[in-house]
Amino acid sequence: MKHSISIFWRLKDNHYKIYVTKCGDCGRVAPLKRLKCPYCGSRNVEHIESRGFGELINYTVSYYRTEGSEQYLPRVVGLVKLDEGPVIIGEITDVDLNELSIGTRVEAVLRKYSSEDPNGLIYYGLKFIPVIKK
Amino acid sequence: MKTYVVGSGVTKVDRHYDKNYLVLIDEAVGKTLANSGLDASDIEYLVVSTAFSESILNQADPSTYIAQNLGFRNVKALTVSSGEVSGAVALDYAHALIRSGKASRVLVVGFEKMSEYPSWVINRVYAKILEYEVEGIKNVAPSDYAALIMNDYMRRYGVSRESIIKWSIKMHENAVKTPHAQLQFTISADSLSKALRISEPLTMLDSHPTSDGAAALLLVNESVAKKAGTTPIELVDVESSVNLPIYLRDDLTYFSATAAAYKRLSSRNGVKLTTNTAVNVYDTYDIYGLLTIEALEICARGEAVKCVDEMPYLNVGGGLKARGHPVGATPLYQVHELRELMSGTSWIKYDGDISLAHAMSGPDNNAWLILLRGWV
Numbered sequence: 001m002k003h004s005i006s007i008f009w010r011l012k013d014n015h016y017k018i019y020v021t022k023c024g025d026c027g028r029v030a031p032l033k034r035l036k037c038p039y040c041g042s043r044n045v046e047h048i049e050s051r052g053f054g055e056l057i058n059y060t061v062s063y064y065r066t067e068g069s070e071q072y073l074p075r076v077v078g079l080v081k082l083d084e085g086p087v088i089i090g091e092i093t094d095v096d097l098n099e100l101s102i103g104t105r106v107e108a109v110l111r112k113y114s115s116e117d118p119n120g121l122i123y124y125g126l127k128f129i130p131v132i133k134k
Numbered sequence: 135m136k137t138y139v140v141g142s143g144v145t146k147v148d149r150h151y152d153k154n155y156l157v158l159i160d161e162a163v164g165k166t167l168a169n170s171g172l173d174a175s176d177i178e179y180l181v182v183s184t185a186f187s188e189s190i191l192n193q194a195d196p197s198t199y200i201a202q203n204l205g206f207r208n209v210k211a212l213t214v215s216s217g218e219v220s221g222a223v224a225l226d227y228a229h230a231l232i233r234s235g236k237a238s239r240v241l242v243v244g245f246e247k248m249s250e251y252p253s254w255v256i257n258r259v260y261a262k263i264l265e266y267e268v269e270g271i272k273n274v275a276p277s278d279y280a281a282l283i284m285n286d287y288m289r290r291y292g293v294s295r296e297s298i299i300k301w302s303i304k305m306h307e308n309a310v311k312t313p314h315a316q317l318q319f320t321i322s323a324d325s326l327s328k329a330l331r332i333s334e335p336l337t338m339l340d341s342h343p344t345s346d347g348a349a350a351l352l353l354v355n356e357s358v359a360k361k362a363g364t365t366p367i368e369l370v371d372v373e374s375s376v377n378l379p380i381y382l383r384d385d386l387t388y389f390s391a392t393a394a395a396y397k398r399l400s401s402r403n404g405v406k407l408t409t410n411t412a413v414n415v416y417d418t419y420d421i422y423g424l425l426t427i428e429a430l431e432i433c434a435r436g437e438a439v440k441c442v443d444e445m446p447y448l449n450v451g452g453g454l455k456a457r458g459h460p461v462g463a464t465p466l467y468q469v470h471e472l473r474e475l476m477s478g479t480s481w482i483k484y485d486g487d488i489s490l491a492h493a494m495s496g497p498d499n500n501a502w503l504i505l506l507r508g509w510v
Contacts (some may be wrong), residue, residue: 001258003271011267030382032268038382058386060281062333066258069273077278077333079381089274089381113272125272 001068002116003123015125018050018108020084031088052108053131054082059092059100068114080106080128091127105131137232138359138366139506141170141352142470147316147458149249150346155191156203158348159245163204166241166350171363174204177352178237180211183224183244184462187215189259190250200243210237217263217495218416219374220244221349221465222502226372228353238355244463245348256344260461263496265379277341279380279497280419281333284340286386287421291436295335299323300442301420302339302455309452311481312471316345316458340420340455347460349467365509367473370488373399374502389422389498392429399503400431405488407432412447412475412489414468417455426492447484450475465493469504476508 013019014032022029023037024044030037033047059078069075076092092100093111106128115122143165145158167173182197193199197211214224221244228240248256261275287293302321309315321339329337359366375398377383377391400406407413407430415430417423424438427448433441442448451457451471454464468491474480476489487508494501 007267008271011271014268015271038378058282058285060278060285060333060336061331062275062278062281063331064257064275064277064333065254066261066273066275067254070254072273075273077274077282079282087381089269089272091272123271 001066001114005121008123016110018052018082018088018126019047020050020082020086022046022048029085031082031086048084050082050084052126054080054106056092056100056102056104056106057081057087058102061097068116076100092129093127094129107131135233135235136356137229137353137369138356139351139369139469139473140354140359140362140364140366141166141172142350142473143169144314144349144467144470145347146314147345147347147460147467149344150247151249155187155196155245155247155348156200158346159200159243159350160204162348162350163241163243166352169364170352172239172352174206176239177206177209177241179228179231179240180206180209181224181228181240181242182211182213183220183242183466184213184215184246185217185220186246186248186259186262186461189262190247190256215462217500218418218461219465219493219495219500219502220462222372222374222491222493222504225351225369225465225469225504226502229369229372232353232355238358240353241350242353242466243348243350244466246460246462247346248344248460249346253344268379275333276496277333277336277419280340280421281336282380283386283425283497284335284421287425290387293436293439296323296326297439298420298424299326299339300439301417301423304442305417305449305453305455308450309456312451312457315452315456316343317452317456336419342418342454342459345458345460347458347463347467349463349470351466351469365477367476367509368507370505370507371399371403372502372504374500376500377498379499380497387425388435389425389429389501391498391501392426392492392494395501395503396430399505403505405505407490409441409444410447411486412450412472412484413492414449414451414472414490415453415492416494417449417453418459420455422497423449423453423455425498430490430492446482447475447486450480450482465491465502465504468493469506472506476506
């Protein structure tokens with residue numbers, strides 16, 4: 001699938017990094033850099049960069065095939081509750097399905113989202129892997 | 135000014151490899167006009183609904199070409215595209231035209247051609263119902279969300295995976311009795327373990343098929359309705375609401391947009407749905423059907439599986455699950471099925487005064503309700 005280079009460039013803070021938006025009025029925290037608080041609509045928001053760590057709270061093993069996705073199937077898609085509070089949707093990668101469970105600690109890493117074709121552009125973004133114990 | 139449905143027609147939902155969208159629409163419109171007693175020259179507005187004609191057919195504003203090819207002269211033509219609720223939005227627009235007095239005869243046509251490409255191409259198109267810059271770019275699929283919601287529902291209410299499939303079993307039983315339904319065969323819970331996985335624990339048995347189809351409804355004002363050749367059904371009211379994206383919701387198992395729209399609709403019109411009310415709801419995935427009848431306050435939360443057997447007029451056409459989901463046309467199929475039910479031409483007899491169609495894009499991202507009442 002082809003993506004616009006300018007769209008990807010514009011979205012760099014939401015796909016090469018993880019930001020959260022903290023509302024100065026209602027106090028709630030939402031994932032991504034946002035113009036306004038999605039809960040109360042306030043513009044009084046602060047953008048905070050997440051450390052990229054969190055806990056897997058729900059996931060599915062997905063076989064949904066789309067053009068260009070064949071080599072990545074099955075994929076694990078899950079909801080990660082970031083340490084900063086909000087929940088983010090993302091792919092969990094480099095993981096043994098038998099060892100994955102709800103509650104697994106995960107961290108964000110840069111991985112390939114998709115590519116146009118063998119000679120085309122490669123699109124990168126953040127996915128999650130189980131936290132590497134040091 | 136009140137709005138009435140005086141004609142409706144649909145094609146069989148199927149993979150129509152041999153027919154283009156114009157042929158399908160011509161069939162649906164022909165049936166609609168034939169049973170309304172009006173003809174094409176009577177139509178003032180042609181409101182066309184499609185979700186994916188630009189993506190799949192490379193066709194912007196198909197209403198122009200439908201009018202040009204199907205003999206509508208001097209008609210005002212426009213296209214409505216609003217994801218999976220396109221058909222409901224088109225009906226709301228037509229309803230507003232009639233109510234305001236701006237038009238007295240509006241033909242609403244919905245269609246979709248989902249079988250023009252292999253499934254892995256169409257899957258990408260269908261995923262456009264989610265937010266591209268957040269979800270689409272990461273290849274998150276609509277079925278992934280249905281799976282996450284099903285996981286939460288089973289955990290929260292102790293509902294078994296096997297019991298959820300009761301919804302799909304009932305939909306297939308209804309589809310067998312519905313001539314225009316796509317999947318006219320029964321299924322059993324035994325097939326679940328062998329069914330193709332989509333997004334675990336979701337399988338093909340839980341999901342809508344890939345569908346082509348066209349449907350048309352003729353909406354008119356009261357004076358035209360009184361002269362119609364058939365018993366009109368009143369389109370009483372339309373209501374809708376928007377939810378937060380899944381990852382911002384505190385509770386995945388509550389369709390709050392559907393619930394909010396229902397509360398407003400119910401209060402404004404003094405109606406309350408029960409297990410004996412005819413409802414035609416979006417069951418893109420069976421778990422969505424269950425959550426919808428809970429949000430519509432027909433069943434208590436966590437109890438929908440038990441309700442399914444107590445609802446004789448639930449998705450009598452087989453739902454999206456088995457009638458099929460020709461996306462831009464689906465809400466029109468729903469209203470057509472309710473019209474047949476309320477006018478006594480369905481496979482089941484219905485004595486209720488009202489019925490409700492429910493449509494939504496994605497998992498309750500944008501929910502719409504259409505309230506119908508029999509002729510009084």
